[in-house]
Amino acid sequence: MADIIPAECVQTSAPIRWVRVALDVPLADLYDYRSNEAVVVGDRVIVAFGRRKMIGVVVGLPEVPGCDPSKVKDVLAVLKDIAPLSSSWLHFATFAAEYYQRPLGEVILPALPMPLRSVPSYQGKRSGAGPVVRLAKRRASQQEATATSVVPQLNSQQEQAVTALIAAKGFKTFLLYGVTGSGKTEVYLHAAAQTLALGKRVLMLVPEINLTPQFEQSLRARLEPVAGVNGVAVMHSALSDGERLRAWLRVQSGEARIVLGTRLAIFAPLDDLGLIVVDEEHDPSYKQQDGLRYSARDLAVWRAHDLGIPVVLGSATPSLESWANAEKSIYQRLDLPARARAVTLPSVRLVDTRRLQMDHGLSPHLVEAMRARLANKEQVLIFLNRRGYAPALHCNSCGWVSQCTRCTTFTVLHRLTAQRAQLHCHHCGLAQNVPKACPDCGDQDLQPMGRGTQRVEEHLAELFPGARVVRIDADSTRKKGSAQALFASVHAGEVDILVGTQMVAKGHDFANLGLVGVLNADALLFSQDFRAPERLFAQLMQVAGRAGRHSGHGEVIVQTGYPEQAVYQALLKHDYAGFARHSLQERQAAALPPFSYQALLSAEARELTPALDFLRGARELASELSAHYQTEVVLTLYDPVPLRIVRVDNMCRAQLLLESTNRPALQSLLRHWLKLLPEQPDARRVRWQLEVDPLEI
Numbered sequence: 001m002a003d004i005i006p007a008e009c010v011q012t013s014a015p016i017r018w019v020r021v022a023l024d025v026p027l028a029d030l031y032d033y034r035s036n037e038a039v040v041v042g043d044r045v046i047v048a049f050g051r052r053k054m055i056g057v058v059v060g061l062p063e064v065p066g067c068d069p070s071k072v073k074d075v076l077a078v079l080k081d082i083a084p085l086s087s088s089w090l091h092f093a094t095f096a097a098e099y100y101q102r103p104l105g106e107v108i109l110p111a112l113p114m115p116l117r118s119v120p121s122y123q124g125k126r127s128g129a130g131p132v133v134r135l136a137k138r139r140a141s142q143q144e145a146t147a148t149s150v151v152p153q154l155n156s157q158q159e160q161a162v163t164a165l166i167a168a169k170g171f172k173t174f175l176l177y178g179v180t181g182s183g184k185t186e187v188y189l190h191a192a193a194q195t196l197a198l199g200k201r202v203l204m205l206v207p208e209i210n211l212t213p214q215f216e217q218s219l220r221a222r223l224e225p226v227a228g229v230n231g232v233a234v235m236h237s238a239l240s241d242g243e244r245l246r247a248w249l250r251v252q253s254g255e256a257r258i259v260l261g262t263r264l265a266i267f268a269p270l271d272d273l274g275l276i277v278v279d280e281e282h283d284p285s286y287k288q289q290d291g292l293r294y295s296a297r298d299l300a301v302w303r304a305h306d307l308g309i310p311v312v313l314g315s316a317t318p319s320l321e322s323w324a325n326a327e328k329s330i331y332q333r334l335d336l337p338a339r340a341r342a343v344t345l346p347s348v349r350l351v352d353t354r355r356l357q358m359d360h361g362l363s364p365h366l367v368e369a370m371r372a373r374l375a376n377k378e379q380v381l382i383f384l385n386r387r388g389y390a391p392a393l394h395c396n397s398c399g400w401v402s403q404c405t406r407c408t409t410f411t412v413l414h415r416l417t418a419q420r421a422q423l424h425c426h427h428c429g430l431a432q433n434v435p436k437a438c439p440d441c442g443d444q445d446l447q448p449m450g451r452g453t454q455r456v457e458e459h460l461a462e463l464f465p466g467a468r469v470v471r472i473d474a475d476s477t478r479k480k481g482s483a484q485a486l487f488a489s490v491h492a493g494e495v496d497i498l499v500g501t502q503m504v505a506k507g508h509d510f511a512n513l514g515l516v517g518v519l520n521a522d523a524l525l526f527s528q529d530f531r532a533p534e535r536l537f538a539q540l541m542q543v544a545g546r547a548g549r550h551s552g553h554g555e556v557i558v559q560t561g562y563p564e565q566a567v568y569q570a571l572l573k574h575d576y577a578g579f580a581r582h583s584l585q586e587r588q589a590a591a592l593p594p595f596s597y598q599a600l601l602s603a604e605a606r607e608l609t610p611a612l613d614f615l616r617g618a619r620e621l622a623s624e625l626s627a628h629y630q631t632e633v634v635l636t637l638y639d640p641v642p643l644r645i646v647r648v649d650n651m652c653r654a655q656l657l658l659e660s661t662n663r664p665a666l667q668s669l670l671r672h673w674l675k676l677l678p679e680q681p682d683a684r685r686v687r688w689q690l691e692v693d694p695l696e697i
């Protein structure tokens, strides 16, 4: 080794250590530094990168540096305030980086709480000890152990499911398939308690925590007696840096025995896991849509595989990927056929709107059913997945429609107060005042076009003057805590009619809700995306599941212009299995996922031409590589196309889809391809990004 160490270093008494460091920079390489201090893999270090100082994570201790040793810089500080990241966690992060084709540093660093990866925390105005020591000493206050709630008796199917999960030796993926209200949560809680009792830890992923504090409360009440006070850590993106750091440290130190979190919690630093739970596994919010575009559901399966433990994916409407895996016995299916409360499923009625006289978007059938339920002192939910007052403002004289100046899309009319309205772009956030007259013809008679939740709320208040109407959507819940306050008023029976977007569909158990009315479900039906019917079915099943959970005579009315469509016919019979069979046949015939694997290269630029030119060049390159490396593998390269909403925030967007029936071959092609893409002629003129297993196309 001596011959490669620069002369000036040989003088030092301590041995020279070469360290390979992952940094959160958008380049694909790891960087080598030199350390005079003892350092191990998993340590965090402060290093100079260009003119900046950055925190990186040591991922290797090479014998020799990967570049000229005389050019290698010194590590500025080795941070020893927390234990090094474990090798199994680093192994997991490395898999994620390789699978999603991203630099390792872009996976590792964002997974750490901000104070652990920001240099100013250590060298800025704060105390020299760094924030971690201080915060670690300030333990979460010792709460009184919550009074243990009564543990419900399991029915025989729940019992069988728990037994199967606990009996699993080593890696195994279970698909817990049960309708809304069938008691999946009880299965998770029992299996988690037994896993904790065996001395192992549990990771439980849910799509959403903020909106469902009841779930967190009941989980704490049930599992804290087993996991200990402070034994439950909650991780989600709405936590402050300090809260996230404290939760993370409790997990890393081993104090927290169960982690409940949204998708980012898949990167929680726990090794001695005994069980991973992914609730509502079909939910699109498990997919991160920027940066490292990972699927937490898919990573959960891989992490369980890596650790040799069981993982359970639960849903009333599993993703077709998971369902197909269960059909092929790659996953083991566990069925919960009955509603745990032994009440019947809500009846579903399709109202064909084609020949009906509608009143502000409401059919006479729906209005009549609402009257009956309200007279019976039951609550009604009107579901419309479109917020704002109206999707656009319109001039009846010349046909002008309000449009965003930065995007190729309409601007949505929003009522701010009774007197004041604005036009908002839901894509770039632009807010404009409502014009007093048509910008094209000067006519002052501008009318709202179509309807959103605000307009429906307004009309229902007129139609049912005695009823208390509340709207729950992203606008009415912008202030912190307001969503919880609104939901609490629904639970307390202070609301008669609830108007809401998909926010209301997730996980809420409304005891007195008798009727669900679905407006404008057809909007998703004819989307270009092949997953749209699957998403629509899941959404409708979920919202339908809110009705009659306790009374047992719930009703769902879906207004549609296409009642004969398979998705509605399956909904009528609560027939997920039939819907899945039909959809999988269609997917197979078209060789779409899960019968093939996809990757999506997207590009954006001020003009559309360079974006399309770059993608055409990239397509050519992929075609050459495919011919060169893997002649036997069928790779389908689609033509580059502009996105449906081509311009957003003044950037024009286009995409290129790649598809193959052979996943390893596609992966290896992507690796070669990514190395060459930056050298493409148009690469510097566009912003581009690759997504593996895209969810939206």
Ligand SMILES: [Zn+2]
Residues within 6 Å of the ligand: 395, 396, 397, 398, 399, 400, 438, 439, 440, 441, 442, 443
């Ligand atoms: Zn006009």
Ligand SMILES: [Zn+2]
Residues within 6 Å of the ligand: 404, 405, 406, 407, 425, 426, 427, 428, 429, 430, 648, 649
């Ligand atoms: Zn816009």
